[in-house]
Every structure is written in C-alpha cells, then in structure tokens.
Amino acid sequence: MKKAIIIGATSGIGRELAKILSLNNYVVGMAGRRTELLSNLQREISGSYIKRIDVAESEEAITFLKELIQEMSGMDMIVISSGIGFINPELDWKQEKETIDVNISGFAAIANAAFKYFSNQGSGHIVGISSIAAIRGSGEAPAYNASKAFVSNYLEGLRQKASKSGIAITVTEIQPGFVNTAMAKGEGLFWVAPPEKAAHQIFKAITGKKKHAYITKRWRSIAWLLKVIPGWIYNKL
Numbered sequence: 001m002k003k004a005i006i007i008g009a010t011s012g013i014g015r016e017l018a019k020i021l022s023l024n025n026y027v028v029g030m031a032g033r034r035t036e037l038l039s040n041l042q043r044e045i046s047g048s049y050i051k052r053i054d055v056a057e058s059e060e061a062i063t064f065l066k067e068l069i070q071e072m073s074g075m076d077m078i079v080i081s082s083g084i085g086f087i088n089p090e091l092d093w094k095q096e097k098e099t100i101d102v103n104i105s106g107f108a109a110i111a112n113a114a115f116k117y118f119s120n121q122g123s124g125h126i127v128g129i130s131s132i133a134a135i136r137g138s139g140e141a142p143a144y145n146a147s148k149a150f151v152s153n154y155l156e157g158l159r160q161k162a163s164k165s166g167i168a169i170t171v172t173e174i175q176p177g178f179v180n181t182a183m184a185k186g187e188g189l190f191w192v193a194p195p196e197k198a199a200h201q202i203f204k205a206i207t208g209k210k211k212h213a214y215i216t217k218r219w220r221s222i223a224w225l226l227k228v229i230p231g232w233i234y235n236k237l
C-alpha cells in the first residue's frame with residue numbers, strides 16, 4: 001500500500017482528500033494543529049496515523065514530519081494543504097505575518113524536507129495546494145495572494161530540480177478557485193465547489209501525475225482572464 005501524508009488534514013480540502021486516499025488503498029498520515037479533529041478523523045479512517053504539526057514553527061515542523069514518516073515506515077506522497085488567509089484591507093501586520101509564516105515559511109519547510117526525503121529514496125510525489133489567487137496581487141489580501149504566488153513558484157522550482165537531476169519526483173500544483181470551506185471568505189463568491197468535489201478532482205490529478213490542475217476545471221477560464229487583463233483595468237476592479 002502507498003503511504004501519503006497530508007499536512008492540513010483537520011478540515012476542508014485536506015480532510016476530504018484524506019478520506020478519498022484511504023478509500024483508494026493509501027495508508028494516510030494526517031497533520032494539523034487541532035488535535036481533537038485529528039483524533040476524530042483517525043477514528044473515521046482505519047489504519048491512519050496522526051501528528052500535531054504547526055507549520056508556522058518550521059524547524060519543529062520538519063522534526064515532527066520526520067517522526068511521522070518514521071512512524072508510518074515511509075512516505076510515497078505528501079500533500080501540503082495547510083494554509084490560512086485573511087481579508088486584510090487595513091494591512092494589519094499581525095495577519096500579514098501570520099499568513100507569511102504559515103503559507104510561505106511553513107509551506108517551504110515541509111516541501112523542502114519532503115523533497116530531500118524523496119531524493120534520498122529515489123522517488124516520490126509532492127502535491128502543493130496553491131490558489132487562483134497566485135495569479136495576481138490583491139489589495140484586499142496582499143499577503144495571501146503573494147504567498148500563493150510563492151507556493152506556485154516554489155513548486156515549479158522543485159519540479160525543475162527533480163527533472164534536471166533525473167530523480168523520479170512528481171510535483172503537482174493545485175490551483176483551486178473557491179471551495180466551500182472555512183477559507184472561502186469575502187463577498188461575491190461564485191462557482192464555489194463542495195470540498196468533496198474539489199478533493200475528487202485533486203485525486204484525479206494525483207493519479208494522473210499531473211503537473212498542474214485547476215479546481216474545479218472551469219476555473220481555467222478565470223485564470224486565463226486574470227493573466228491577460230491589463231494592469232490599468234485590474235487596478236480598478
């Protein structure tokens with residue numbers, strides 16, 4: 001059986017994906033900060049492993065990730081779904097910094113440790129949850145959008161590194177639009193996907209070893225629009 005670790009499995013997309021992976025014969029290791037939710041999920045998913053990991057404490061997070069891998073006697077895939085975001089028009093620094101600590105430092109620490117683990121092993125699969133928000137900056141949530149641009153770019157870097165060094169590491173970047181979880185905040189949300197549907201489409205991207213997937217698929221058209229819209233129009237939206 002393949003072994004998958006999900007960072008940010010306590011709720012939302014990560015939680016649904018944990019259930020789908022388990023139904024598809026993966027041994028699942030689940031991490032996050034909310035231990036009660038982890039314990040509940042472990043009762044639901046037989047043969048699963050849990051670990052409290054706060055990615056904002058990046059050094060400690062790497063140590064705990066290594067412990068979890070050891071407890072599971074290996075890892076074939078990691079899904080980094082942990083993330084936070086704030087609508088922050090006042091540019092409150094505490095919220096900006098928290099976003100950077102979790103979505104940038106925390107993400108990079110886990111992706112970095114996983115890449116090194118898979119390099120030593122000779123194979124592996126890294127799945128990172130970025131966002132459509134990665135495509136353009138946002139005046140309402142500057143740190144969130146910038147942090148997701150970092151995620152997308154970091155994943156591309158790891159993919160290039162794996163390719164150049166000939167190591168069989170697959171890197172999948174997931175770019176969701178809106179998914180109906182605690183993260184989906186703000187006015188005017190549209191095309192909001194149920195987390196179950198999002199997780200199913202992510203699972204398909206995983207099994208297809210895709211480099212990239214929009215979730216849901218129709219967000220490709222919004223992504224295209226965001227890429228082509230000139231700055232002078234974007235700045236008025």
Ligand SMILES: NC(=O)c1ccc[n+]([C@@H]2O[C@H](COP(=O)([O-])OP(=O)(O)OC[C@H]3O[C@@H](n4cnc5c(N)ncnc54)[C@H](OP(=O)(O)O)[C@@H]3O)[C@@H](O)[C@H]2O)c1
Binds near residue numbers: 013085180
């Ligand atoms: N929902 C959307 O519309 C949407 C759109 C685009 C991208 N995304 C991305 O999708 C990913 C999953 O979010 P979601 O929608 O499923 O929302 P969610 O239900 O709020 O899930 C976020 C997950 O991240 C974990 N997390 C947060 N801070 C953490 C920390 N310091 N250390 C470890 N884990 C941490 C949470 O666990 P704990 O709180 O237990 O630590 C939770 O399991 C995020 O990266 C988000 O940016 C979501």
